[in-house]
Amino acid sequence: MTTPTQNDVQQEYQHYYVPAQSAWPIVGAIALFFIAVGAGSTVADLFGGNGPYILFAGIGVLIIMLVGWFRDVIRESLGGLYSDQMDRSFRQGMSWFIFSEVMFFAAFFGALFYARLIAVPWLGGASNNAMTAELLWPDFIPTWPLEKTPGGLETTAMGAWGLPLINTLILLSSSITIHIAHVALEQGNRQRLKIFLGLTVLLGWIFLGLQAEEYVHAYEELNLRLDSGVYGNTFFLLTGFHGMHVFLGSVILFIIWLRVMKGHMTPEHHFAFQAGAWYWHFVDVVWLCLFVFVYIL
Incomplete structure (x- = not known):
């Protein structure tokens, strides 16, 4: 039985790259x-x-x-x-980043739920608050969405079954296309990978274009603006920040698509693609929550 040398022990470990x-x-x-x-x-x-x-x-x-x-x-x-240890570090970093994004949107959803379930009923006289409500806003009607602000500005709520529904179908479709692209990458099918990854980016850009059209419709025809009371605030903050995340995700996937076109990414090493796919699926889940709690309910 031979005793392992120092070189044998060192060969069991991979190098760990420390960036400059x-x-x-x-x-x-x-x-x-x-x-x-x-x-x-x-x-x-x-x-x-x-x-x-x-x-x-x-x-x-x-x-x-x-x-x-x-x-x-x-x-x-x-x-x-990059070694396997660096790959694990990247995965942990991306996981914590997405978790921080979950907390980011949780804060805005929390503000929405607070306004709908606590502040609005309180102003309407709930919880033995009838006298205070009468003094603060006598003609207040505790319904959601609030289409009339204390300053007298009247707005119209954004419907769920027009552009929002179309955008929901677009994002759901993009989740399918990015999954097909991921499977194609793992199977080494470069042509299918290029097509469906590019299609995912295109669907993201179509979503952003339709959201811009929705905002124009809200401002010009519904009188729904960022200063339209708590409903306008929560509507534009939630949908606007989500749109920003869709833009960032589409940029990431576009860069990955360019790398794929140059021959980068292999079935064994493609964490950049995985990170972009994780982020895109996260964006899709957030939109589903938005569609339900902002547009439908």
């Missing part, structure tokens, strides 16, 4: 700061009307950060620098 220091995280933080300030100042009409410029500057810096950071990660991956 990068400026992209701080660049991304700066971009998000400008986006937050620009969006807030645009809504509140601060900084002499320069809010949109700050917002678009932040978006521009964010795009530069994404391009640069994606480029570095792709180069490291193609260079064979």
Whole structure:
């Protein structure tokens, strides 16, 4: 029986790649700061009307950060620098990121449920609050959605069976196409992978185009705006942030599609594709919740 040498012991372990220091995280933080300030100042009409410029500057810096950071990660991956341990680290990181996104939307759904189940009945005189309700808003009718604000602004609720239903069917279809693309990748069917991954991206862009049309309809014909009381607030915050996530997911999948067209991704190593698919399925589940609790109920 031979005693294992130090080299034999070392061969049992794979290398662990430690990336070099990068400026992209701080660049991304700066971009998000400008986006937050620009969006807030645009809504509140601060900084002499320069809010949109700050917002678009932040978006521009964010795009530069994404391009640069994606480029570095792709180069490291193609260079064979990542081990199985790095792959597990990526999976854990993506899992925690999606969990943080779940908590993000849970906060907005919590605000929606609080307004509908607690604040609105309270203003209507529930829980022995009739006297306070009479003083605050005498003619208030505790129904949802609230189509009349305390300031007298009257709106019309967005229906569920027009564009929202079409967009729901589009996103459900995109979940099927991304799954077919994933199976094709695992089976080594590159042609089917290219077609169905590209179709998924196209469906995401169609969704965003129809959502923009829905917003135009809401503003011009329904008088439904971001300042249309708590109903307008919750409607545009939930659907708007979801639309932003659809945009980000479609960008991720588009980049992966470009990589597939260049011959990247193999049946054994394709976590970038898996991460994009996880994110896309998460976006689809959030939309189903939105469709039920915002549009139908």
